[in-house]
Amino acid sequence: MPLPRPPLRAKIITAEDFHPAPEGLNVSPAARTLVWHSEVFKAQPSNPNPPPIPEIEGNTDHTIEITPIVSTGRWCAQCPWCPASEYPSSTQPFFMCSQCHNNGSFVWVVVKWPDRRWEIEEILSLRPVPQTRNWLPHETPEYLALENEMMGVKGTFEHMNYRRPDGLDDT
Numbered sequence: 001m002p003l004p005r006p007p008l009r010a011k012i013i014t015a016e017d018f019h020p021a022p023e024g025l026n027v028s029p030a031a032r033t034l035v036w037h038s039e040v041f042k043a044q045p046s047n048p049n050p051p052p053i054p055e056i057e058g059n060t061d062h063t064i065e066i067t068p069i070v071s072t073g074r075w076c077a078q079c080p081w082c083p084a085s086e087y088p089s090s091t092q093p094f095f096m097c098s099q100c101h102n103n104g105s106f107v108w109v110v111v112k113w114p115d116r117r118w119e120i121e122e123i124l125s126l127r128p129v130p131q132t133r134n135w136l137p138h139e140t141p142e143y144l145a146l147e148n149e150m151m152g153v154k155g156t157f158e159h160m161n162y163r164r165p166d167g168l169d170d171t
């Protein structure tokens with residue numbers, strides 16, 4: 001059972017933050033990255049025709065799930081097929097790579113948010129330097145709390161109501 005979302009001290013960026021809805025267009029959050037890239041694409045005289053943006057409904061492979069990571073304060077969904085990554089959407093957890101269009105299939109896949117997302121975000125948000133806000137799927141929130149303490153962000157265990165590890169100085 002995930003915890004209710006606590007108020008954050010610093011936001012961990014998602015698609016909703018980085019790609020505001022283009023003015024006058026009703027673009028779903030998951031597709032905003034594609035629209036943004038299409039606009040860049042159209043601006044290049046040699047490439048006047050951006051690829052189409054496929055529908056999510058009825059065009060999603062639910063057997064492929066991508067767990068996003070946190071890199072320097074931003075959630076990033078890494079493409080399984082190419083080196084690109086995209087900002088995932090909180091409200092529409094579907095992924096389409098703006099560079100390879102999911103290996104040329106134009107079929108969306110699923111963004112699987114970690115079960116303890118809000119804890120991860122809360123702990124990382126306590127770090128004053130955005131470049132230190134990083135998370136990989138094998139790292140538990142308790143491990144991130146320990147990292148906080150190691151980098152001088154004291155009181156994280158108490159803030160999160162976690163049991164302080166034996167022998168870890170709290171001063």
Ligand SMILES: [Zn+2]
Nearest residue numbers: 079082097100
């Ligand atoms: Zn790709």
